[in-house]
Amino acid sequence: MTATAPREGQLWSRCAGCATLLYRKRLHRNLDVCPECGTHARLGAPDRLRQLVDPGSFTMLPDRPAEVDPIGFVDVLPYPHRLTAARAGTGLAEAVLCGTATIGRHPCALAVMDFRFLGGSLGSAVGELITRAAERALADRIPLVLVTASGGARMQEGALSLMQMATVSQAVAALREAGLLTVSVLTDPTYGGVAASFATNTDVVIAESGARMGFAGPRVIRQVTGRALPDGFQTADFLLRHGQVDMVVPRRALRSRLTALLAAARAARRPDPAPDVRPSQPAAVDPATASSVSAAGGPAGDAWATVRAARHPGRPTTLDYLESAFDDFVELHGDRLGGDCPAVVGGLARLAGHPVMVIGHQKGHTTAELVARNFGMASPAGHRKALRLMRLAARLGLPVVTLVDTPGADPGVAAEQQGQAAAIAENILALTMLPTPVVAVITGEGGSGGALALAVADRVLMLRHAVYSVISPEGCAAILWPDRGAAPQAARALRLTAPDLCRLGVVDEVVPEPDPAAQDDPEAAGRLLRVALLANLTPLLEVAPATLVRRRRQRFRRFGAAGVRAGAR
Numbered sequence: 001m002t003a004t005a006p007r008e009g010q011l012w013s014r015c016a017g018c019a020t021l022l023y024r025k026r027l028h029r030n031l032d033v034c035p036e037c038g039t040h041a042r043l044g045a046p047d048r049l050r051q052l053v054d055p056g057s058f059t060m061l062p063d064r065p066a067e068v069d070p071i072g073f074v075d076v077l078p079y080p081h082r083l084t085a086a087r088a089g090t091g092l093a094e095a096v097l098c099g100t101a102t103i104g105r106h107p108c109a110l111a112v113m114d115f116r117f118l119g120g121s122l123g124s125a126v127g128e129l130i131t132r133a134a135e136r137a138l139a140d141r142i143p144l145v146l147v148t149a150s151g152g153a154r155m156q157e158g159a160l161s162l163m164q165m166a167t168v169s170q171a172v173a174a175l176r177e178a179g180l181l182t183v184s185v186l187t188d189p190t191y192g193g194v195a196a197s198f199a200t201n202t203d204v205v206i207a208e209s210g211a212r213m214g215f216a217g218p219r220v221i222r223q224v225t226g227r228a229l230p231d232g233f234q235t236a237d238f239l240l241r242h243g244q245v246d247m248v249v250p251r252r253a254l255r256s257r258l259t260a261l262l263a264a265a266r267a268a269r270r271p272d273p274a275p276d277v278r279p280s281q282p283a284a285v286d287p288a289t290a291s292s293v294s295a296a297g298g299p300a301g302d303a304w305a306t307v308r309a310a311r312h313p314g315r316p317t318t319l320d321y322l323e324s325a326f327d328d329f330v331e332l333h334g335d336r337l338g339g340d341c342p343a344v345v346g347g348l349a350r351l352a353g354h355p356v357m358v359i360g361h362q363k364g365h366t367t368a369e370l371v372a373r374n375f376g377m378a379s380p381a382g383h384r385k386a387l388r389l390m391r392l393a394a395r396l397g398l399p400v401v402t403l404v405d406t407p408g409a410d411p412g413v414a415a416e417q418q419g420q421a422a423a424i425a426e427n428i429l430a431l432t433m434l435p436t437p438v439v440a441v442i443t444g445e446g447g448s449g450g451a452l453a454l455a456v457a458d459r460v461l462m463l464r465h466a467v468y469s470v471i472s473p474e475g476c477a478a479i480l481w482p483d484r485g486a487a488p489q490a491a492r493a494l495r496l497t498a499p500d501l502c503r504l505g506v507v508d509e510v511v512p513e514p515d516p517a518a519q520d521d522p523e524a525a526g527r528l529l530r531v532a533l534l535a536n537l538t539p540l541l542e543v544a545p546a547t548l549v550r551r552r553r554q555r556f557r558r559f560g561a562a563g564v565r566a567g568a569r
């Protein structure tokens with residue numbers, strides 16, 4: 001037992017964070033989170049289960065660990081003696097508790113590790129027990145939730161413990177193939193072989209506040225590099241910033257977050273009756289009377305006026321639409337490779353009750369917001385986050401809705417070094433193969449390849465005052481006209497407005513905006529978007545995946561231009 005998880009019956013315990021002496025019952029009532037400083041004390045597996053699952057719902061799996069000492073390991077004590085001591089100290093048979101339960105009434109299989117048992121180390125019994133929990137999830141077709149707390153592979157079992165990383169990963173892979181959600185909850189600490197396998201190769205990775213996760217521990221890294229480590233190294237917030245985890249969640253919110261994720265996955269597998277295309281409560285703005293005429297400071301249909309409307313700082317952003325047109329958004333972060341791009345947001349949401357994956361560019365309304373979001377210009381990490389979410393949607397059978405609003409992909413030096421071109425290319429390729437419905441909406445600026453990286457879709461919609469173009473009018477003017485002042489002429493020449501692109505077949509439908517434009521009534525704009533999305537998405541839900549992909553490819557094939565010479569065949 002550590003100083004922060006005192007023995008049964010002990011009345012007081014000292015917080016490891018602020019050293020305050022806390023009344024044990026008060027600490028326990030607060031989920032073992034210090035009420036003074038917020039430090040999350042470590043939890044044993046039984047306490048963790050009590051906090052996470054619905055009361056009385058946990059059923060332990062029948063499997064018991066085999067007695068193992070595969071290499072006859074002895075340090076100062078023989079390995080079997082250490083096992084016996086760990087069992088006596090924790091009341092557990094091994095460093096993990098596995099079973100089935102419900103969380104928020106959604107069934108799942110769980111494997112919860114216990115750091116008190118030989119540092120939560122991964123040995124062949126732990127690996128086997130977690131694998132059986134995964135197999136149970138597969139057999140019952142329910143999600144798998146893993147709660148990790150481990151120093152890594154168990155040294156006392158030599159290379160056999162290393163093999164467990166592969167064993168459990170295979171079980172996770174089988175769940176992926178079956179389209180069943182896997183979630184890991186990283187708790188403090190999660191290191192080594194556990195971090196480098198099932199703690200991070202699940203669909204959604206949640207870090208509990210205060211958790212640290214890494215492959216090598218800080219002591220090893222300091223020894224190897226001879227350098228001091230940056231502040232907050234390997235902490236949950238560090239992991240979020242570097243694209244390694246989807247979210248950091250305080251202990252008191254873990255249960256509700258898991259409930260939301262399980263709800264989304266369950267709904268995706270057992271769809272509700274098809275949502276009504278016509279909302280029961282008609283939008284306050286009647287699409288028929290909503291402006292189809294630009295009143296954003298220019299004559300009707302003037303392309304330059306539309307460019308300025310599309311860039312208006314008051315125009316609703318993706319996060320605004322997630323509030324107004326969707327429900328229950330759970331944001332997922334990071335590309336798992338090193339970054340979390342703020343210019344792209346995405347996650348699970350509901351559209352009139354139907355679960356969807358929403359991915360969009362995020363700008364902002366103020367200068368500070370715009371700077372923080374890099375003006376909606378995605379980095380390679382942003383494109384890779386989008387790709388990760390598209391693939392997750394495909395595995396779970398969720399339709400994808402993309403909201404496009406970007407001046408273009410990030411044109412910086414770092415973006416080039418990190419493979420911007422290839423990142424965009426990979427997204428376009430992935431979208432042409434995605435076996436789930438995709439509806440893209442150009443909501444503001446559809447700038448070039450950065451826009452297309454989210455806009456290869458079964459249906460491409462465009463807001464009335466949005467623009468979609470191969471180059472900005474200013475850029476075009478600078479190249480083809482004598483001066484940049486020719487941007488308005490370039491805007492007209494580029495045919496970048498929604499009606500123009502509809503005529504060209506690039507866009508399937510124009511989404512009306514409230515009068516005079518979306519920025520003047522963002523709530524109404526959200527309602528109109530919702531109506532258009534439902535009308536376009538609902539018929540796609542009935543289409544077989546192979547047909548979807550074939551039609552999508554045909555849709556984009558039709559833009560090819562080649563005559564056939566007379567007489568040629």
Ligand SMILES: [Zn+2]
Pocket residue numbers: 015016017018019020034035036037038039
């Ligand atoms: Zn404290």
